[in-house]
Structure formats: structure tokens, C-alpha cells
Amino acid sequence: MSPRGRKQAAELGASSRRAELLAHAAEMFAERGFRATTVRDIADAAGMLSGSLYHHFDSKESMVDEILRGFLDELFGRYQEILARELGPRQSLEAIVIASFECIEARRAEVAVYQSEAKYLMRFERFSYLGERNVEFRKMWIGLFEDGVRQGVFRQGMDLELVYRFVRDTVWVAVHWYRPEGGELSARAIAEQYLEILLDGIGVGRRNTVAKSNG
């Protein structure tokens, strides 16, 4: 083997070990939470001792950082790509919801870590990008809804800030119960059912019968 070949193999070996450690870490951060997971837990899962882990990462924080950056970059790229296609508000909404559920399917652990730890981590300067991403995501969603209302495909008179929060939350909390392995429901199938509820509602016919509050 040439020196170059050896070097490449070594790098591949090192990076695959890194990836393996990250995968274990993501799984455990998702399952028990970031703070409840010890570096010993992660090292154990990978069959090494905690000291050895520091050859690959310089802290537990660096691990969660890498996990979150990777996930957010991909997700944001995917959303941008869909919007760039200019399908119109309704089809963009559908594509984005489907992409989100597919993301849950493909990167369950990462999504769960983001979902349950972002709020806590955001307070540290190192993780300020989490807040920035939130702003971007919000702008994207609200813009989509505004377009939809303007074009007459979404109802008028809704509080779009609320709509945004409901959609965002409902899509992402699914990560806590969605297990593609066991059941038969594909990400697409779930997305379709969800979109049916979101676009048409669960009621039969239009109502406007909820008693309005006095205040």
C-alpha cells in the first residue's frame, strides 16, 4: 500500500470511528437527554473507555454541536431547495411537511436531540446559531402562509403566528412517537394524513360554532 493509500485508510478509519461515536451519542442524547448522558455511556456503547473518546472529540459539547449543525444544515438546505422550485403555497406546504416527516424518519435521533435540547443549549454563546436558525425557519413559514392567504388557498383571518407554531410543533413532536421500523406507516403516509387534518380539519362541514370569548 502506498503512503497515500495508508493515509487515506487511516483517515477513513478515524472518520468512520468519529461517525460511529456521533451516532451513539445522538441515540443516547435523544433517549436520555444531553445532560443525563455521560461520556462514559457514549464510550461504553462504542466499546471504549471514556478517556479514549477525547482522542476524537474535545468535549461532550462538541459532540452535540456537530450533531445539531449537521442536522440543521441539511434540513435548511432541503427547505430552500423546495421553495426555490416555486410550486405555490399549497404545494410548497405539502412538500415541506413531507420533507419534515422524511427527515424524522431518516434522522430520528438528531431531530429528537434538536427538539428537546435546543431550548436549553441556545442560551450558550457557542450555540447561538440555534436561535438564528429559528428566526430563519419562522420567516420561511410565515412567508409561506402569507402567500397562501394572499392567493386565496389558505383561509383569511387566522393568526399566522399561531398557525406557524401549531404546524411547527405538530410536525416535530412526532419524533417522540414515530417509529418507522415497527409500524407500516411511511413518512409520506403520515405526512398525507397530517396534511389532510391541517388543510381540511377533522370536522364535518364548516362550523364557526365555538362560543366566542367575552374579552
Place this chain on the structure above:
Amino acid sequence: MSPRGRKQAAELGASSRRAELLAHAAEMFAERGFRATTVRDIADAAGMLSGSLYHHFDSKESMVDEILRGFLDELFGRYQEILARELGPRQSLEAIVIASFECIEARRAEVAVYQSEAKYLMRFERFSYLGERNVEFRKMWIGLFEDGVRQGVFRQGMDLELVYRFVRDTVWVAVHWYRPEGGELSARAIAEQYLEILLDGIGVGRRNTVAKSNG
């Protein structure tokens, strides 16, 4: 003051101190998470030293236990009460959603603790009641939706397990952003907007236009 009066005052003092400590604990568990909150944090907030806290509670676990039991008992009682009124599926749904948002308003910290810590705590025997409550809540919701479909007020052909999860999640995750103090939106006002989305959807007219998956 009579001996009896003194005893009552002492008990009242003790129990109000307990309540105060629990309130601080709930606030901090909600904000930073159960494990990230130290007994020192709680004691500090109440203006005492960590050792003194153990005069009132025998462990940090006991504190979160008391918080969750109190919250779940009240919430479940409230739901039962609404169902006992036999208002029919649609009005029951509306009343339960409104009651849930009111609960978020009135007991924000407790709801947040339940929301973010139940999954972790459930694995310990001491907190097995969390799992039991989940089963009861699920039975109640699914039953409500089944009645509604049977009576023709909710659409047929929906996966009610999915509907249940979406409703449950959307209602409860609101605790992470809903701050009644600042804004003008009352719990009732949010519940109404939410019910409008849930019952009628955000789309204009019926569609059935989501491309069905091939699988």
C-alpha cells in the same frame, strides 16, 4: 394563642413553606430541566441552604413526584367532569381543549415539567403512574373521536390514533411558547383559534389533492 392555634399556625407555616419550595422547584424544573436543576438552586431561590431543604422533602425526586401527582390529578379530574356532562363529542372536544389551555395558563410550570420530564421519569418504578395516566388519557381521547365519527360530526376514514397524537401534542407543546402575562391572548382565545384550525383546517374548501404515495 392557644396550643391548638399555635399548632395550626405552625402547620400552616410549614405547609406554605413546602408549597413555596415546590413552586420554586416547578419553575426551575420547567426552565432548566429536572436533572439540570440542583437542590442548591431550589434552596437558593427560597433563600435557604440546601441542607435545610431536606427538613421539608426527603429528596429531589419526591419534589418532582409531588408536582406531577398534583397536576395530573387535577387535570384528569377536570376532564372527567367535562365528560360526565355528556355534551356530545364536538362540545366535549371543545371544552377539553379549552380546559387544557386554561391549565397551561394556570399551571404553566407543572405542565412544562410533565411535558418534558415524564418520558424520562416513567422508566422508574416510583413514577409508573405516569404511564398509567397516559393510558387513561389516550382511552378518553380515542373514545371521544370514535363517538364523533359514529355520530357524523368528525370525518370518517381518519387514523384516530394519529388524530389523537396530533391533538395531544399540539395542545401540550404550546406550554413552551405560551406566555399569558405578556401577550393579550387568553387561554380561551388561543383554544378557539386552535379549534378552528383543528375542526375546519387552514385550507379553503375541500381538496383531497395530496398526491397519494405509491406504497
Place this chain on the structure above:
DNA sequence: GTCTATATCTAGATAGAC
């Protein structure tokens, strides 16, 4: 009922041998 002092444990992280 609170304080002081401290026992005990567990965590993240480092240094140097192999």
C-alpha cells in the same frame, strides 16, 4: 426550621504509558 460541616458519589476532562 435553619445553619455548618462534611460524607459520598459521580461527572467531565487530562497525562502519559503502551
Place this chain on the structure above:
DNA sequence: GTCTATCTAGATATAGAC
């Protein structure tokens, strides 16, 4: 690249004085 050994900090919890 992994192991052994260990440092340091911070956590829960306890005991006994006041």
C-alpha cells in the same frame, strides 16, 4: 488509537449544633 490512573468540580444527602 486505546488504556490506566487520576484530578477537579459539583451534586445529593446526612448529622448535629443552634
